[in-house]
Amino acid sequence: MTAQVLSVRDLAVRIGRREIVRDVSVAVEQEQTLGIVGESGSGKSMTVLAATGLLDAPGAEVSGSSILAGDQELVGASARTLRRVHGGRIGFVFQDPGTSLNPLLTVERQITESLETHKHQTRRQARARALELLEAVGLPEPENRLRSYPHQLSGGQRQRVMVAIALACDPELLIADEPTTALDVTTQAQIIALIRDLQRDFGTAVVWISHDLGVIGEVADTVTVLRSGVVVEQATVDEIFDQPREAYTRELLGARPVLGGAGPPAPPSDSPVLLDVEGLDIRFPVSTPTGKSVVHAVKDLSFRIHRGATLGLVGESGSGKSTVASALTGLVAPESGSAALSGTDVLNVPGAQQKTVRQRISLVMQDPFASLNPRMPVGASIAEPLIVHRLATDRTARETRVGELLDSVGLSAAFASRYPHELSGGQRQRVNIARALAVQPELLILDEATASLDVSVQARVLDLLLELQRDLGLTYLFIGHDLAVIERVSHDVLVLRAGECVEYRPAAELFAAPEHEYTRALLAAVPPDRMART
Amino acid sequence: MTEQGLAEEQRTRAWRLLAGNPVTVLSALVLVAVVVIALTASWITPYGVNDVDVPQALRPPSGAHWMGTDELGRDVLSRVLIAVQASMKVAVISVVFAAVVGVTLGVLAGYRGGWLDTVVMRIVDVMFAFPVLLLALAIVAVLGPGLTTTILAIGIVYVPIFARVARASTLSVRVEPYVAMSRTMGTGSGYILTRHILPNITGPLIVQTSLSLAFAILSEAALSFLGLGLQPPQPSLGRMIFDSQGFVTLAWWMAVFPGLAIFVIVLACNLLGDGLRDVLDPKQRTMIEARRRR
Numbered sequence: 001m002t003a004q005v006l007s008v009r010d011l012a013v014r015i016g017r018r019e020i021v022r023d024v025s026v027a028v029e030q031e032q033t034l035g036i037v038g039e040s041g042s043g044k045s046m047t048v049l050a051a052t053g054l055l056d057a058p059g060a061e062v063s064g065s066s067i068l069a070g071d072q073e074l075v076g077a078s079a080r081t082l083r084r085v086h087g088g089r090i091g092f093v094f095q096d097p098g099t100s101l102n103p104l105l106t107v108e109r110q111i112t113e114s115l116e117t118h119k120h121q122t123r124r125q126a127r128a129r130a131l132e133l134l135e136a137v138g139l140p141e142p143e144n145r146l147r148s149y150p151h152q153l154s155g156g157q158r159q160r161v162m163v164a165i166a167l168a169c170d171p172e173l174l175i176a177d178e179p180t181t182a183l184d185v186t187t188q189a190q191i192i193a194l195i196r197d198l199q200r201d202f203g204t205a206v207v208w209i210s211h212d213l214g215v216i217g218e219v220a221d222t223v224t225v226l227r228s229g230v231v232v233e234q235a236t237v238d239e240i241f242d243q244p245r246e247a248y249t250r251e252l253l254g255a256r257p258v259l260g261g262a263g264p265p266a267p268p269s270d271s272p273v274l275l276d277v278e279g280l281d282i283r284f285p286v287s288t289p290t291g292k293s294v295v296h297a298v299k300d301l302s303f304r305i306h307r308g309a310t311l312g313l314v315g316e317s318g319s320g321k322s323t324v325a326s327a328l329t330g331l332v333a334p335e336s337g338s339a340a341l342s343g344t345d346v347l348n349v350p351g352a353q354q355k356t357v358r359q360r361i362s363l364v365m366q367d368p369f370a371s372l373n374p375r376m377p378v379g380a381s382i383a384e385p386l387i388v389h390r391l392a393t394d395r396t397a398r399e400t401r402v403g404e405l406l407d408s409v410g411l412s413a414a415f416a417s418r419y420p421h422e423l424s425g426g427q428r429q430r431v432n433i434a435r436a437l438a439v440q441p442e443l444l445i446l447d448e449a450t451a452s453l454d455v456s457v458q459a460r461v462l463d464l465l466l467e468l469q470r471d472l473g474l475t476y477l478f479i480g481h482d483l484a485v486i487e488r489v490s491h492d493v494l495v496l497r498a499g500e501c502v503e504y505r506p507a508a509e510l511f512a513a514p515e516h517e518y519t520r521a522l523l524a525a526v527p528p529d530r531m532a533r534t
Numbered sequence: 535m536t537e538q539g540l541a542e543e544q545r546t547r548a549w550r551l552l553a554g555n556p557v558t559v560l561s562a563l564v565l566v567a568v569v570v571i572a573l574t575a576s577w578i579t580p581y582g583v584n585d586v587d588v589p590q591a592l593r594p595p596s597g598a599h600w601m602g603t604d605e606l607g608r609d610v611l612s613r614v615l616i617a618v619q620a621s622m623k624v625a626v627i628s629v630v631f632a633a634v635v636g637v638t639l640g641v642l643a644g645y646r647g648g649w650l651d652t653v654v655m656r657i658v659d660v661m662f663a664f665p666v667l668l669l670a671l672a673i674v675a676v677l678g679p680g681l682t683t684t685i686l687a688i689g690i691v692y693v694p695i696f697a698r699v700a701r702a703s704t705l706s707v708r709v710e711p712y713v714a715m716s717r718t719m720g721t722g723s724g725y726i727l728t729r730h731i732l733p734n735i736t737g738p739l740i741v742q743t744s745l746s747l748a749f750a751i752l753s754e755a756a757l758s759f760l761g762l763g764l765q766p767p768q769p770s771l772g773r774m775i776f777d778s779q780g781f782v783t784l785a786w787w788m789a790v791f792p793g794l795a796i797f798v799i800v801l802a803c804n805l806l807g808d809g810l811r812d813v814l815d816p817k818q819r820t821m822i823e824a825r826r827r828r
Contacts, residue, residue: 329718358720370711375733381712384729385719432715439719 004029004070005173005205008051011064011075013043013229015057021047021229024064026207028173028222031199033206035220035237037213037252039454040425043229044209045177050075052090052175053082069172088118091166091204095178097158101150107134108146111165118169133164136201137194155317156187160194167198174199177209184316184481189525192219211454213256214527217241225249255459257484259526263507264466264489267309272342274307274475275328275443280337280347282323282499297323299499301337305443305492310469310476312490312507314483314522320499321479325447328477329363330354341443359389362436366448368428372420378431379416382406385438405434409464426457430464437468445477450485462488483526487511495519558809561802568618568799575619581609583616584767592785602787604777613769614791618799620770624685624763625750631689633743636696641731643697644704645723655701658694666691666749667756674762684763688753692746699742703735710734737814741807748803755796771796 006028013021021043028034038044049055051066053074066074068089074082086092094100101110111133112126121129127146134142137160150158159179166174176195180188196219199206208219216223216237223240225232225248233246244250282298297320305311315321326332328339328346339347341360349357362385365371372381382402385391392398403413409430420428429449436444446465450458466489468474480486486493486507493510495502495518503516514520571578580600587607595602601610643654661669673687707713713730757763758772766773771792778788 330720331714331718355720358718361718363715363718365711365715367711371715373712373730373734376729384716384721384725388719388721388725435715 004067006051006066006068006207007070008047008066009064011047011051011062011066013046013050013055013060013062015060019229020060021050024224024226024229024231026051026224026231026234028205028207030172030205031203032221033199033208033219035216035223036207036209036226037211037216037223038226039211039252039456041228042226044211044226046229047226048175048177048207048209052086052092053077054086054092084118087114087171088169089171090173090175091169091171093159093162093166093174093176093179095181097155097162097182098150100162101158103150105149106146107148107150107153107161110161111168114165114168129168130164133168134161136167136198137161137164138190139164155183156190159183159187159191163191163194163198167202167204170202171204174204174206175209176206178211179208180215181210181212185483185525186316186521188215189527192527195219212527213252213455214258218527225252251456255456257455257459257462257482257488259484259487259511259523261484261488263487264310264491265470267306267491271307271309273304275303275305275339275341275477277304277328277339278302278337280324280327280339281335282320282327282332283335284332297499298327298334301496301499301501303492303494303501303504305475305477307442307475308469308473309491310478310489312486312493313477313479313496314481314486314493315496316481316522318498319496321496322447323499324496325363325445325477325479328443328445329361330358355389359385359439360441361443361445362439362441363445363447364429364432364436364449366451368425368432368452369420371432372428374420377417377419378423378428379406381420382416382431382435382438385435389439391439401438402434405438406431408437408468409434424457425453426461429453429457429461433461433464433468437472441474443475443477445479447479448481449478451480451482458485465489483511483522495522555809555812557805558812561805561809564798564802565806568622568802571615572619572622575615579609579612579615581612583612583769584608592781592788594785595787601791602785604774604785604788605781610774610787610791613774614771614795617769617771617774617792618795620681620764620768621751621754621796621799624681624688624754625747628685628688628754629692629743629746629750631685632692632746633696633739635689636693637700637739639693640697640700640702641704641727641735644701645708645727645731651701654697658697661691661694666753670753670757671760671762674757679762679765681764681768684754684757687757688750691753692750695746696739696742699738700735703738704731707731707734741811741814744803744807744810748800748807751796751799751803 004027008024008026011021011024012019024047026034036044036048046055050062051074055062062075064075068074068085072085074085108127108130111130112123115121115126115129130146131142134145139145139157139160153161180191183191192215195206198204208216210216220237222235223237224234225240225246227248233240233244233249240249241253244253280298280301284295284297286293286295301324303311313321313324323332327334330349334347337347338345344357346357346361372378379402382405383398386398386401392401402416406413406415411427411430415427415431423431450461453461462485465476469476476489478486478489490507492505493507494504495516497518503510503514503519510519514523585608590603590607591605593599593603599609599611601614604610639654643651670687670691673690674683677683677686708731713726716726716730754763754770755772758770759776761776763772764770774792775789778785781788
């Protein structure tokens with residue numbers, strides 16, 4: 001029972017002169033799950049790709065050994081051998097179910113492909129097996145789903161199909177590389193449960209890669225913590241969570257936002273209402289091959305934010321939360337409703353007043369890299385609102401102000417001359433925040449502003465946001481999907497589902513006693529905090 | 535690997551690829567030489583372009599006349615040098631004209647969308663439907679042949695290509711989050727177009743420029759060959775080939791050297807364009823690196 005399915009020894013990957021992965025040794029046994037956890041750039045995907053012979057980076061050299069089921073060396077194996085192993089003995093599930101499936105083939109073809117190649121099954125046999133697999137992964141109406149194309153499925157359904165493909169040939173080993181990262185929490189919980197059930201039924205060994213310690217804590221039996229391509233700590237999951245030996249592991253655990261933590265300090269009690277949104281309704285016309293239809297993105301939404309307070313707007317993907325931000329910043333025109341910023345209408349702004357209104361509301365978006373012009377030094381990006389709003393007309397005044405802004409987000413003025421690609425993800429998001437602060441906005445909209453950051457960086461950016469709120473009396477509309485993060489920063493929380501308000505209450509009350517079933521489901525789907533449990 | 539390291543590496547990789555491709559380097563050197571020749575042609579010609587010396591007519595290449603002489607005893611080398619100068623002048627000015635007009639139209643159409651996009655792009659479609667040379671011929675026929683007309687004709691013919699390339703790139707850049715961010719700040723269109731859109735669409739435009747230069751030189755030669763381009767006594771490569779027709783069996787050098795000049799310049803432009811496309815397009819870049827490893 002305890003045969004090692006994959007045994008990796010002294011694995012190293014170098015590209016040119018740089019060593020990306022160094023001396024990694026891991027092993028996984030039958031029916032066991034090995035969790036590999038690390039922040040972005042820690043080499044976790046690289047390690048697993050190299051160990052399974054899938055690494056296709058230009059100029060990469062792999063050394064060490066990686067043995068499948070005690071008999072098959074994978075490092076340096078011929079393309080022919082690897083073709084036999086991939087899909088047949090090792091199944092893969094990757095992060096993005098949207099791009100991992102071929103958009104031009106039906107689900108049936110994609111599942112049966114490997115069955116026909118590896119198991120030499122006939123069309124009919126393969127089809128029967130595909131049907132069985134779709135039932136096993138819990139897709140509704142598997143008969144119809146076989147004939148579907150990927151775009152007709154939701155993200156969660158696609159990932160189920162990916163799992164079905166990975167398991168089609170009864171592999172000994174399943175590689176799951178961030179399989180739930182692109183999914184909503186409720187879907188994530190389902191996929192985790194699904195893989196666990198299948199593992200129990202088929203006895204597959206699983207290597208699960210994730211940046212999320214919560215997920216790893218739920219799925220893994222043993223955990224390997226990676227940092228900059230080096231193993232920091234290897235232990236059983238209980239040891240990692242209960243008695244982490246290394247400082248870095250403790251730091252990762254500490255930085256992770258967990259439910260039940262402290263909220264933000266209370267805002268001044270008598271502060272007036274800053275933003276008053278009434279009956280906001282947004283529809284988008286969309287053209288489909290069958291004609292035009294309308295997506296009702298936001299339905300009759302009303303909320304208020306007091307000056308100096310934070311409203312957390314939480315919902316799963318497609319709930320319309322970003323659309324609210326787009327409406328408030330003038331990127332989309334709402335169908336009806338009103339939004340007043342201290343009495344000024346911000347939805348239907350006459351051309352002449354555009355600038356004054358835009359100056360009062362700033363936005364920080366999710367992707368810190370994409371929201372900065374790659375051809376501009378970050379100083380010029382921060383100066384853009386200053387130029388547009390004529391806040392600092394001469395060059396020296398602008399440079400001074402950019403320096404101050406950088407300083408306020410904890411970066412030195414020397415950063416002004418750097419380009420976005422020269423900064424880390426956290427530094428880029430600080431630059432975005434600095435740019436948003438340049439106009440001294442009354443309302444700052446943070447649209448998933450910390451979602452793409454590593455946990456330790458996210459923790460620091462959240463601290464920065466709370467600090468800025470305290471010092472400058474800023475008002476935030478914080479849009480997010482991570483309930484723990486929302487709890488950390490929000491005074492009030494609004495739960496959005498399919499464009500409709502599900503629950504809107506003070507944060508403390510909502511997290512203590514969620515009233516609506518959907519809120520409870522969201523909270524239940526968050527991976528439990530193992531430390532709190534023991 | 536950090537993203538920062540990655541991006542830095544991408545840049546050095548681009549340069550290494552460019553420098554590591556001998557064909558690209560060679561074609562760049564050839565073009566530099568051609569430009570130098572074009573700029574200094576008036577001083578380095580051994581004979582006057584129109585110095586007729588009938589007793590020396592139709593002499594093969596020799597120490598005195600490296601490329602021989604034509605039917606009127608004019609030095610072919612001198613005429614080729616001056617013709618290259620004229621060709622480059624026509625090509626560069628017309629491509630710059632096409633780029634300025636085409637990019638302006640394309641960027642505006644792509645950024646504004648709506649009726650402007652529809653109108654501009656339909657006009658471009660119509661222009662595309664005409665064979666390039668036929669369109670140029672029509673323009674020359676209306677305006678009468680000459681240097682300015684040639685430049686204008688070739689320039690107009692290449693406007694649609696630049697408009698399409700610029701529009702397509704603009705469409706993809708305009709939906710980038712940094713452009714949306716800029717709009718939420720209340721930034722005007724002028725600032726967005728010049729600071730955010732234009733700098734981010736230069737890659738494909740540079741490639742298009744170098745490829746268009748090659749076609750412009752060919753077009754000029756073709757127009758002159760047909761007698762609708764540069765007019766005598768101004769020497770031009772196309773005209774020289776036309777004039778050599780009656781003497782092909784007697785004096786091969788009259789056709790071969792101007793032809794060779796066209797061939798070398800066009801080939802260098804094309805190869806440089808290909809090289810630039812390879813390094814400026816990340817997808818191509820990875821493929822080439824993979825190919826080279828094999």
